[in-house]
Amino acid sequence: MDFELDSEQTALREAVRDLLNDAYASTEARRAVQADDPGFGEKTWLQLAEMGVLGLPFAEDVGGMEAGPVEVGLVAEELGRVIAPEPFVEAVVLAGGLVDAVGTADQRTALLGGLSDGSTLLGFAHTEPGSRWSPSAESVRAERRGDGWALTGVKTPVVAGARADVLVVSARTDAGTELFLVTGEDADRASFRTTDGGRAATVTFEGTAARVLGEAGVDRTDAIAQAVARAQIAACREAVGAMERALWLTVDYLKTRKQFGVTLSTFQALKFRAADMYVQLELARSTALWATLLLDAGGDALDAASRASVQVAEAARHIGQEAVQLHGGIAMTAEYSAGHYLARLLVLTHALGDRTHHLSRLASNLEGHRWVDPLAYGSATA
Amino acid sequence: MDFELDSEQTALREAVRDLLNDAYASTEARRAVQADDPGFGEKTWLQLAEMGVLGLPFAEDVGGMEAGPVEVGLVAEELGRVIAPEPFVEAVVLAGGLVDAVGTADQRTALLGGLSDGSTLLGFAHTEPGSRWSPSAESVRAERRGDGWALTGVKTPVVAGARADVLVVSARTDAGTELFLVTGEDADRASFRTTDGGRAATVTFEGTAARVLGEAGVDRTDAIAQAVARAQIAACREAVGAMERALWLTVDYLKTRKQFGVTLSTFQALKFRAADMYVQLELARSTALWATLLLDAGGDALDAASRASVQVAEAARHIGQEAVQLHGGIAMTAEYSAGHYLARLLVLTHALGDRTHHLSRLASNLEGHRWVDPLAYGSATA
């Protein structure tokens, strides 16, 4: 058992941190980047590509770095720290992860290479209006048309969907839920602002041309569930980074802001609340870290994702809200960062399943184990 | 709309308060009373009878005072204030209420007269091992034997069951759940201490002779549910009295107890927690008071009981635990009163249905109303 980064991992973390600190040195800088489409920094994205970050989890022969969940997790945590708007989790871990898991050798080479070098942005078009984190597609349907396929239906929200060069789209077929590739500009995409200042799109398919991802005729529900779980764990790490920064932002504010002639840090009730934020942070961090390591050890990703999500979502709401409340009015303004942390944490803990969703999953599986043993290898439960 | 007591009600409250303050002037006095069977003050019980309190809700022709839920509620609140161990709610509101609602004229005269003058203690033997606040009897069965009936089965816990002169017992018959009267000494009664220092009994019937309460062959499930709901509302008022006293006990302690050279009341975090206790108290008080008034207005007792219970149970746990925590170690000792308030509040919020039980009832009936209107007459929901 070992919770320390090795020297390569530490170097990666430092490099990513430096890059992001430069890019998002101020709230103003982040707002400026988000003011214009696509809602994230194209330059920063390319810099991340140059650093190898966008190819982290992929094999070297498709242009990747062949790193594991630990590296992916530490990058996510760094992104979270400055609430960077780049869609690393959605494009690399989720859409890229699906291409990697399901795609043919040619598709993997073409798409993951482009993803890794920053030339091809992938998006995952899966959520449908009214759906609640189901791993299967319901209303979007795919039909054979000639050699290829045609998609019909609506996906929303699709994170960075209007910017994506290629969309990975889930759709119903006779085989169940299959995955398809659609060239971004072939789809009707209406972009909108997201809660955290980013962009998502409503993507409408009206007989839109598509290629099947991987072999045709195979139900991909499980593959989607697995990829979402891996992305969820990375999002949890991103949330941990954001919570840590939100806490320290608050602590610094308490130390410097004066009211009634003294700094806020002299008020015991506020200090205690900061202490409770720290407790929540550390519990969430432990669980998110564990989920990462469990992935690394080949454990049950779905169980780990739900466990991390329940803990992180609780902490995120608590820490996000308290960061705003302890700051007071200033945190309500877009010019100050505390509120943006609250908003980003909301997105990170809702995009891939909220707390109730994950808790219900755990609650429905209580009788499968006597207790949870975090050190059990492969499975968390005994 | 009027939340004030009239002058007669105020006089009743003062009289009961004086009596109870004399009887339970100290924690030691209460412990001494509870040290011996029956776990409450026989003398205090008779004094309450003399004051008319034990006949409050019954008609004058059976020896009662013909008062309503408001009077019953204020007496309960006074009992709660000093956590008096007398079984007013169980004997008068619950067992007496059932006799009043279901009994024949003769039974009402005989039993309620004796209950009111203190000569006959009634107990309600209804809960069965493993049962969770169901209004019907399951394992205890009644069979005809000659002119009368014979009961078989176990009831537990039966509050004050070993002391009761007459037990009102629920049992299964062909008609469903009927109610029976059993002379206390005819049953096999094993007494035990309850969490709040009182006594309950496991009552075993082995062909024990019983008379049917009221007309035979009528299912009494609804009558039991109604009586339990009325008793639950009185218990909520008792809990409000206890919470109020627990709060002020804590406030007084914070004002006088010194640590680190200053009184505890100088610590902001503790002050804020006392403020939160107050908020919970007032919300619970409002709801319990409303439930009383709704009974008075002939409203839906079951709905009112569940709404009051959900609020009171939440407040009771919060206030009881915080009273102990803010006191510190001294509240863990039996010599000091704060812990007894926690224990009594536990009993008051578990005997007739815990928070989850009542919340589930409300949750299963969400679609019957658009919103809750507390001023609607008769029914709380529109």
Add this chain to the structure above:
Amino acid sequence: MRLRLSEDDAAFREEMREFFTTQVPSEIRESFAQGREHSKDDIVAAQRILNAAGIAVPAWPAEWGGRDWSPLRRHIWLEEMRFANVPPPLSFNASMIGPVIAAFGSQELKERFLPATANLDIWWSQGFSEPDAGSDLASLRTTAVRDGDEYVVNGQKTWTTLGQHGDWIFTLVRTDPQAPKRQMGISLLLVDMTSPGVTVRPIELIDGSFEVNEVWFDQVRVPVENLVGEEGQGWTYAKFLLGNERVGVAPVASIKRALADAKRIAATGGPGGSSLLDDPLVAARIAELENRLLALELTALRVVANSDEGKPHPASSVLKLNGTETQQAVTELLVDLAGPAALALGDGDGAQGLPHWAAHASPRYLNMRKASIYGGSNEIQRTIIAGTILGL
């Protein structure tokens, strides 16, 4: 003790309900019911309708349009209005500066301002908070220096809600920097916002809305007759202004409607139009909120029923504290009901395909975090409860 309203009060409730649902145009009410904020025009239009009917400023003295209603009736009036989605009279006018001018202003000030204030011919803004004085109002730094028949005002105010619409602003200024205590030496000035030197800058909030403003005073000259009451008494007036209302502290009717909407939405908001109420965790959460709200409403009713006129009721702090928490909890519920659609920040642009309520869930949630900060933060309310009620 009695639960039901007296016959007179019940009739009053009917009368109010009738008025609000028939005399205020449904466009105004519908727009709000759909989840949009009231526009300036809607607020002005509604207040003028109420004022024409003599029910815009019931708490004022009778000679200036007040109605001498009991606190219970004022409660009913306000709650029925909120329930009917009618924008309540602008609080800066009706609850804040109006009563202060009526109580402390000269006859000339009253005649000059009260009718226009009641009719919303003047849109008042509040100039109290400053960048370095949030909850600690007494540390304000904006100065007003007497120069002949004028004060020269310099300084900065912030958190001026809806100040972008303001015609006039009532402002706390320091007129005597030498006063022995900080609370002394503060005065209350009425400032025409079109005066040279007044600058208003709307502040963007985290939900993308513009509600509050910064207001700068740069050598703004204000005639001395615009002083309310006496110089140096501003702190007293401010406390009166902030503390004299115990009616409507918690917007129970608004929360009730929002929660009822949430329940209705949940009943068909699941995948394929299924009911989210079938999820016992969702059902329990809604039942819990309905009950919390019931407790809050009952507590508000107790406060107005037992109201001792004139004295700020300390239980107001209970209502403010619990009211904001309950209100916020309902916005959280809606975010969770919205599911993945909670990613949208409103239903503009490409989000039009999302249900309106779902697309607005997150911005409302973010916006409503203000409730426990503005108007005396919940920490201030706890301090009041501990101090005033518990004696701690």
Add this chain to the structure above:
Amino acid sequence: MRLRLSEDDAAFREEMREFFTTQVPSEIRESFAQGREHSKDDIVAAQRILNAAGIAVPAWPAEWGGRDWSPLRRHIWLEEMRFANVPPPLSFNASMIGPVIAAFGSQELKERFLPATANLDIWWSQGFSEPDAGSDLASLRTTAVRDGDEYVVNGQKTWTTLGQHGDWIFTLVRTDPQAPKRQMGISLLLVDMTSPGVTVRPIELIDGSFEVNEVWFDQVRVPVENLVGEEGQGWTYAKFLLGNERVGVAPVASIKRALADAKRIAATGGPGGSSLLDDPLVAARIAELENRLLALELTALRVVANSDEGKPHPASSVLKLNGTETQQAVTELLVDLAGPAALALGDGDGAQGLPHWAAHASPRYLNMRKASIYGGSNEIQRTIIAGTILGL
């Protein structure tokens, strides 16, 4: 980064598991598994078995029986022990006075006391808290006045856990009332509890149990050689004693077993043997607790894995705070699972017909409220976190 234990540590875990489940008599373990507290005899017997195997006091210096294990191994050792329902070595001996004597005592004191302490031939009690000094330890009033070769001790201690079994008591006393700071002038004395003038009175707790005691010293004469270390350094030793353990701060394995028991009970605890887990609110609550406990355990593992020997780890406060809250939450769960049977205060007398777990739910719940008070209240833990970790 790696999740699994190293092969050596995994083997160590197996070894410990094997030892505890085979070498400690099952009567001792079963009794506790049934929900009874460990008796004095059980505690003594178990500690002697461990001591004979050389694993009673692993954190001590090697020459006095210590094992020089990593913090992770000490964690595994303790957790496996708790998991096997083996009573851990008496903390007053193994974790408190033993390490202090080993670190600060004279060679003579070490020889005289350490072997007997490790073997529980001496049952130590703790004499720190006083009636007027709860969390504020430094304000203690018990005095020790030097008189020739003896100290004369007068005063009163309280909250002396299991003091009714005590042979000796380690006591903080004030030897120099004139010391410029309260923390100075305090010394640590070892007192034979059979000395004339020592009186012990067990205090009944709210669950009817007797765990803590008041201890009076009335002109008790204590030989000067029973002074630990130097006069006036008692505060330093006390801080060492209270702060030097970061292993086992949160009794994760005990909570885990209790929660697993609760789940097993719930599965058949409904009416007619039905499963309470079918109630989604109950299931969600248990799932939530399992997850909280997982987070706690992982945090404990992080603390021991990254442990920097010798320095008290501030995260210990996180473990203490969250550990007690989680432990208390499990006792609350059991009360609610017990339903109406929660009225019983144990299963004595007529309550024998009730399930053992149900009859004990309430007294355990009441008893466990102590967890957030004793051993540094949760308010103290928050103060430590805010101060030491956050710098507030």
